[in-house]
Amino acid sequence: MTDNGTGTHGAVLQDAAPQQDGPLVELRGAGKSYGNIRALHGVDLTVRPGQVTCVLGDNGAGKSTLIKIISGLHQHTEGEFLVDEEPVRFTTPREALDRGIATVYQDLATVPLMPVWRNFFLGSEMTKGPWPVRRLDIARMKATADQELRNMGIVLDDLEQPIGTLSGGQRQCVAIARAVYFGARVLILDEPTAALGVKQSGVVLKYIAAARDRGLGVIFITHNPHHAYMVGDHFSVLRLGTLELSASRAEVSLEELTNHMAGGAELAALKHELAQVRGVDTDELPEESDLTPPVAPSPEGTP
Numbered sequence: 001m002t003d004n005g006t007g008t009h010g011a012v013l014q015d016a017a018p019q020q021d022g023p024l025v026e027l028r029g030a031g032k033s034y035g036n037i038r039a040l041h042g043v044d045l046t047v048r049p050g051q052v053t054c055v056l057g058d059n060g061a062g063k064s065t066l067i068k069i070i071s072g073l074h075q076h077t078e079g080e081f082l083v084d085e086e087p088v089r090f091t092t093p094r095e096a097l098d099r100g101i102a103t104v105y106q107d108l109a110t111v112p113l114m115p116v117w118r119n120f121f122l123g124s125e126m127t128k129g130p131w132p133v134r135r136l137d138i139a140r141m142k143a144t145a146d147q148e149l150r151n152m153g154i155v156l157d158d159l160e161q162p163i164g165t166l167s168g169g170q171r172q173c174v175a176i177a178r179a180v181y182f183g184a185r186v187l188i189l190d191e192p193t194a195a196l197g198v199k200q201s202g203v204v205l206k207y208i209a210a211a212r213d214r215g216l217g218v219i220f221i222t223h224n225p226h227h228a229y230m231v232g233d234h235f236s237v238l239r240l241g242t243l244e245l246s247a248s249r250a251e252v253s254l255e256e257l258t259n260h261m262a263g264g265a266e267l268a269a270l271k272h273e274l275a276q277v278r279g280v281d282t283d284e285l286p287e288e289s290d291l292t293p294p295v296a297p298s299p300e301g302t303p
């Protein structure tokens with residue numbers, strides 16, 4: 001087995017990928033309405049090779065709608081969507097994949113009881129021998145999965161273990177390595193760190209950086225400005241379906257980004273309201289979005 005797996009699907013697609021400096025993916029004034037509901041409106045977004053574009057926003061801001069357009073699940077109803085600088089309109093996720101746009105969804109499409117290597121090749125298994133005696137090439141799949149995970153710096157003790165026994169963070173990492181191997185040029189991650197603890201989030205962020213260093217354009221969807229700022233080159237904040245902020249790293253600080261996410265004015269109003277509640281010290285409240293609900297003051301006389 002050679003290092004780069006010559007002759008494999010991933011290597012072929014990657015060699016064929018055009019070398020370019022221009023944007024891989026671009027949205028120009030793009031929008032989407034579901035019947036009467038306008039979920040997204042007038043959004044500009046540029047994804048360049050070797051960069052991480054972070055899309056932030058509160059619940060219902062339109063983040064998933066945005067990536068559904070790029071990944072071919074939904075179609076935009078206004079504006080333009082360009083891939084390699086030419087307008088496109090995908091009708092299926094397969095078409096997006098064929099253009100090198102891979103999406104890792106939060107509820108990963110894995111089979112929990114199947115081994116890691118089997119999940120790595122799910123739907124694109126390697127085979128050997130001529131028809132009708134074609135069989136799965138298990139040895140080659142195991143060796144390739146092992147090599148590809150190592151190439152990304154992911155070390156797992158045993159590729160035979162069911163993928164369901166891996167931590168959420170490890171499963172995200174396997175999915176990232178898989179997308180890279182199968183020739184992704186654009187990697188979309190929908191809230192990969194949302195359900196993870198601090199340490200596991202750090203691990204996933206590390207592989208987002210690894211994918212970027214391999215020249216992929218990464219779209220990183222998150223609620224968390226801290227996670228975004230650790231790896232992001234560009235930040236787009238959505239609010240109620242429109243872009244509230246679009247800024248490069250040089251143009252925005254972590255504090256400013258956090259403030260945009262929290263909705264500075266809304267937070268101030270909330271603080272003012274909370275100040276009326278007995279027992280809540282608003283000076284102690286964080287400036288960030290992760291405000292916890294106030295504890296109701298206990299009635300007089302009870303402990």
Ligand SMILES: Nc1ncnc2c1ncn2[C@@H]1O[C@H](COP(=O)(O)OP(=O)(O)OP(=O)(O)O)[C@@H](O)[C@H]1O
Nearest residue numbers: 034037038039057058059060061062063064065066
């Ligand atoms: N299939 C649909 N039909 C009708 N309305 C939809 C549909 N999908 C999304 N919406 C609406 O579009 C808006 C944006 O939703 P979207 O799922 O893109 O937000 P989000 O930023 O991903 O939120 P979350 O953080 O909760 O995942 C919401 O008001 C939502 O109710």
Ligand SMILES: [Mg+2]
Nearest residue numbers: 060063064065
């Ligand atoms: Mg969503």
